[in-house]
Amino acid sequence: MRAANFLRHRDSALALIVLALVVAIGLRAPVFVSPESLVGVLTDTSFLFMLTLAQMGVILTRGIDLSVAANLALVGMICALVSRAHPDLPIPAVIVMGIALGAVNGAVNGAMVAYIGIPPIVMTLGTLSVYRGAIFLISRGAWLTSKDMTPAFLAFPKASVLGVPILIVIAVLVSVGFWVLLGHTRLGRGLYAVGGNPVAARYCGIDLSAQQFFVHTLAGAISGLCGYLWVSRYGIAYTDIAQGYELTIIAACVIGGVSIAGGVGSVFGALLGALFLGVVVNALPVINVSPFWQTLISGAVILAAVVINARSEKRGGKLILHKARLLAGGGAST
Amino acid sequence: MSLSSPASAPRYEVADRPTLRLADILLRWETILVLLLIAVVVFNASISPYFLDFYNLSDATFNFSEKGILALAMAFLIIAGEIDLSIAAIIAVSSLAMGLAAQAGAPTPALIVIGLGVGTLCGAFNGALVTAFSVPSIVVTIGTMSLFRGVAQVVLGDQALTKYPASFQAIGQGYISTRVPIPISFVLFLILAALFGVVLHRTTFGRRLYAIGCNPTAALFSGVPVKRIRFWLFVLMGLMAGLAAVLLTGRIGSTRPNIALGFELEVITMVVLGGVSIAGGSGGIVGVAMAVFLLGLTTFGLSLINVPGIVISILNGALLIVSIAAPNLVGRVLRRKT
Numbered sequence: 001m002r003a004a005n006f007l008r009h010r011d012s013a014l015a016l017i018v019l020a021l022v023v024a025i026g027l028r029a030p031v032f033v034s035p036e037s038l039v040g041v042l043t044d045t046s047f048l049f050m051l052t053l054a055q056m057g058v059i060l061t062r063g064i065d066l067s068v069a070a071n072l073a074l075v076g077m078i079c080a081l082v083s084r085a086h087p088d089l090p091i092p093a094v095i096v097m098g099i100a101l102g103a104v105n106g107a108v109n110g111a112m113v114a115y116i117g118i119p120p121i122v123m124t125l126g127t128l129s130v131y132r133g134a135i136f137l138i139s140r141g142a143w144l145t146s147k148d149m150t151p152a153f154l155a156f157p158k159a160s161v162l163g164v165p166i167l168i169v170i171a172v173l174v175s176v177g178f179w180v181l182l183g184h185t186r187l188g189r190g191l192y193a194v195g196g197n198p199v200a201a202r203y204c205g206i207d208l209s210a211q212q213f214f215v216h217t218l219a220g221a222i223s224g225l226c227g228y229l230w231v232s233r234y235g236i237a238y239t240d241i242a243q244g245y246e247l248t249i250i251a252a253c254v255i256g257g258v259s260i261a262g263g264v265g266s267v268f269g270a271l272l273g274a275l276f277l278g279v280v281v282n283a284l285p286v287i288n289v290s291p292f293w294q295t296l297i298s299g300a301v302i303l304a305a306v307v308i309n310a311r312s313e314k315r316g317g318k319l320i321l322h323k324a325r326l327l328a329g330g331g332a333s334t
Numbered sequence: 335m336s337l338s339s340p341a342s343a344p345r346y347e348v349a350d351r352p353t354l355r356l357a358d359i360l361l362r363w364e365t366i367l368v369l370l371l372i373a374v375v376v377f378n379a380s381i382s383p384y385f386l387d388f389y390n391l392s393d394a395t396f397n398f399s400e401k402g403i404l405a406l407a408m409a410f411l412i413i414a415g416e417i418d419l420s421i422a423a424i425i426a427v428s429s430l431a432m433g434l435a436a437q438a439g440a441p442t443p444a445l446i447v448i449g450l451g452v453g454t455l456c457g458a459f460n461g462a463l464v465t466a467f468s469v470p471s472i473v474v475t476i477g478t479m480s481l482f483r484g485v486a487q488v489v490l491g492d493q494a495l496t497k498y499p500a501s502f503q504a505i506g507q508g509y510i511s512t513r514v515p516i517p518i519s520f521v522l523f524l525i526l527a528a529l530f531g532v533v534l535h536r537t538t539f540g541r542r543l544y545a546i547g548c549n550p551t552a553a554l555f556s557g558v559p560v561k562r563i564r565f566w567l568f569v570l571m572g573l574m575a576g577l578a579a580v581l582l583t584g585r586i587g588s589t590r591p592n593i594a595l596g597f598e599l600e601v602i603t604m605v606v607l608g609g610v611s612i613a614g615g616s617g618g619i620v621g622v623a624m625a626v627f628l629l630g631l632t633t634f635g636l637s638l639i640n641v642p643g644i645v646i647s648i649l650n651g652a653l654l655i656v657s658i659a660a661p662n663l664v665g666r667v668l669r670r671k672t
Binding site: 064066112116117122125127129130134136137141239247250251254260261290292293294295296297298299300303306307309 | 419463467468469470472473474476477478479480481482483484485487488491591599602603606612613642644645647648650651652654655658659662663666
């Protein structure tokens with residue numbers, strides 16, 4: 001029963017599509033399906049896995065966070081600057097600092113959305129510009145390259161635990177954390193309740209403001225974590241890193257079946273959505289397709305996902321209307 | 335939309351608009367914008383002696399006229415409860431089509447028709463997807479944004495198209511006459527602003543946008559063709575994106591794959607700052623036009639004193655947040671008192 005729940009219809013279909021995609025690419029370029037190559041794909045996609053889950057939390061409550069990529073870039077830059085100024089700072093301290101700074105940035109969004117009542121899209125659109133600009137101010141527009149970073153700073157994301165790259169390990173931990181949070185805690189179930197029907201959720205005693213504050217702060221914390229990891233993995237920090245990545249993240253959510261209208265989405269689906277984009281991005285150079293195709297393909301995939309989701313959601317809508325009509329008819333006759 | 339019989343005096347006095355009070359006027363969004371605008375002009379004039387110069391101000395309008403034109407159509411969409419994130423990508427595709435046509439030797443009028451036509455087609459594509467599948471426009475236009483931008487990237491790669499006839503560039507760079515140095519693009523913006531204002535505030539069509547934005551279901555039951563109007567709003571947005579593409583391509587004289595990148599967020603900022611609720615159903619063209627000036631003049635004034643563009647974007651972001659937060663806070667305090 002648990003297993004059947006976990007692999008719901010839509011998610012398993014998407015899993016098959018991703019599998020078919022990998023097999024199709026493997027037939028054209030067998031090197032793609034070698035274990036090292038597949039591990040590389042997962043490592044590359046680990047940022048997208050974590051950020052997609054973070055974004056899903058916000059979208060479940062009918063919000064959206066456009067500032068995640070800017071937050072990531074800002075925290076990454078601060079980590080790089082702090083590490084340059086204090087080379088002795090242990091890496092765990094840098095990571096904790098990154099998570100904390102990201103959480104603070106996220107909490108700013110959350111507080112304004114939850115307690116001042118600014119629509120999430122407007123608030124995060126504003127902080128998107130503010131955080132991007134802040135990077136320029138604190139770095140004075142300079143680029144920090146691997147020469148400005150300590151070996152320990154750069155080595156962490158390339159480490160591995162029992163042969164598994166640490167980025168994948170972290171992504172798995174975050175995913176398990178989300179799975180427990182969304183499926184097995186009162187707080188997580190409340191997110192679905194708030195997104196599904198805010199009024200009903202309120203009558204059940206669920207605090208919408210607290211939920212909004214929480215998901216934005218959580219999204220910020222994960223962006224902060226990814227900020228350090230991103231800068232240290234690619235060995236570069238400048239104003240425009242991860243520019244536009246927020247839309248890739250939202251795209252992964254949409255492909256993964258997370259409803260922008262709130263209240264619908266699963267951890268497994270979101271991960272598959274991210275994996276799909278990750279496979280496409282990594283496969284293009286392997287099968288000799290110019291990387292310029294990447295944007296076009298992800299656009300086409302998003303639209304296909306939107307259309308397919310719309311079809312599956314339409315049936316439910318019709319049924320409700322049917323029932324309502326029956327009720328109205330019954331009410332009139334008595 | 336008056337239904338009263340022509341000859342006899344109306345039996346009822348319908349209170350269809352609130353009575354005018356001074357407090358209401360002072361608390362109106364447009365009033366706040368006017369004050370902000372005055373503050374910006376005074377501030378800019380005090381920091382730079384070159385700000386209050388007719389020729390400088392006139393040239394400054396080049397930088398925000400295209401975005402202003404986009405903001406007008408975007409205001410229509412947002413009032414009706416929709417949004418279009420693909421406008422910058424539509425500009426890219428439209429500019430690409432014009433670039434290819436210009437290389438093939440097409441004359442200026444043909445280029446304009448192609449630019450407007452491609453923009454309109456892209457808008458129709460958005461509109462068809464949104465209405466046919468009843469999906470949120472934010473999702474659809476995130477998809478078409480990647481799709482349209484992707485087309486430009488695939489065709490152009492890392493190249494740029496720069497062969498444009500001089501008469502075409504003159505549209506984006508030129509003035510209405512040599513004696514009156516006002517940019518053509520700015521005059522177009524003013525004319526369109528007046529046109530959009532009249533349509534929104536003085537026609538049935540305009541009233542219907544508010545009805546759809548407030549409650550699409552109620553609007554549908556009131557006989558408003560919700561889907562058809564939604565579709566045409568996206569077409570209109572596409573047409574305006576095509577026009578912006580004509581002006582922008584002519585002004586910078588080239589088509590690059592990253593042309594107009596990030597315009598969508600700036601345009602939405604203008605609309606929201608102009609007092610249009612992102613949830614739909616409220617706002618007006620006067621406010622939007624003033625927000626266009628406000629952001630445009632802020633940018634111009636700060637760039638006069640060599641503030642980098644990215645720092646200006648911090649201020650614009652902060653302005654957006656504060657301008658939405660402040661009335662909410664004031665409203666909350668007022669409500670607590672009563």
